[in-house]
Amino acid sequence: MGGSHLTKGSLKEGVKSPSNLFDAIPAVVRGGRAVISSGDEAIVASVKNAVSSGSVATFYISHKQFEMVVRWYWTNERIARYKLQPVSGEEIARISSEFGIKDGATWYFNRRACDFCGKEYGAFEFIQQGIAEHGKEMVNFILGSKEVSVVNVNLPSFAICPQCKNIILPAAAYHMPVGYSC
Numbered sequence: 001m002g003g004s005h006l007t008k009g010s011l012k013e014g015v016k017s018p019s020n021l022f023d024a025i026p027a028v029v030r031g032g033r034a035v036i037s038s039g040d041e042a043i044v045a046s047v048k049n050a051v052s053s054g055s056v057a058t059f060y061i062s063h064k065q066f067e068m069v070v071r072w073y074w075t076n077e078r079i080a081r082y083k084l085q086p087v088s089g090e091e092i093a094r095i096s097s098e099f100g101i102k103d104g105a106t107w108y109f110n111r112r113a114c115d116f117c118g119k120e121y122g123a124f125e126f127i128q129q130g131i132a133e134h135g136k137e138m139v140n141f142i143l144g145s146k147e148v149s150v151v152n153v154n155l156p157s158f159a160i161c162p163q164c165k166n167i168i169l170p171a172a173a174y175h176m177p178v179g180y181s182c
């Protein structure tokens with residue numbers, strides 16, 4: 001999951017109130033990051049440029065900008081290459097009841113088995129790992145924000161088998177239409 005140090009509070013309050021946004025900017029910039037204000041096309045072009053150039057970046061963008069990125073990135077050819085499959089309703093229900101994450105959208109994930117012990121690694125295990133690494137609040141923010149979509153670009157991520165702790169390759173590829181894609 002994402003590697004940014006932006007907090008839920010600074011983003012949410014920032015969107016609601018410009019004065020809070022201006023309070024949040026110095027902290028973000030001091031941390032060596034940036035806040036960019038621009039039109040949808042230019043923001044989407046920045047994301048595309050990071051993807052194409054191999055830069056590692058996390059973008060916090062609007063759902064509209066996210067949709068523009070997703071339409072460009074997740075072509076049928078790419079979906080097939082990464083073996084993304086829709087996550088079943090049953091698995092979504094399990095994620096929702098186990099972790100309290102509610103997101104009605106269709107998720108896509110490259111479910112596969114651990115080479116070592118054979119345990120299947122799917123969206124459920126991915127969310128479980130995300131919560132273990134980043135906390136429930138962060139995961140809920142990423143999947144449940146009304147205003148913000150999160151796009152991780154070229155961020156190294158390791159799928160770790162919950163049963164034997166082996167690293168499962170290839171790394172997780174996923175697409176959650178409301179907010180998270182890699």
Ligand SMILES: [Zn+2]
Binds near residue numbers: 116117118161163166
């Ligand atoms: Zn395993």
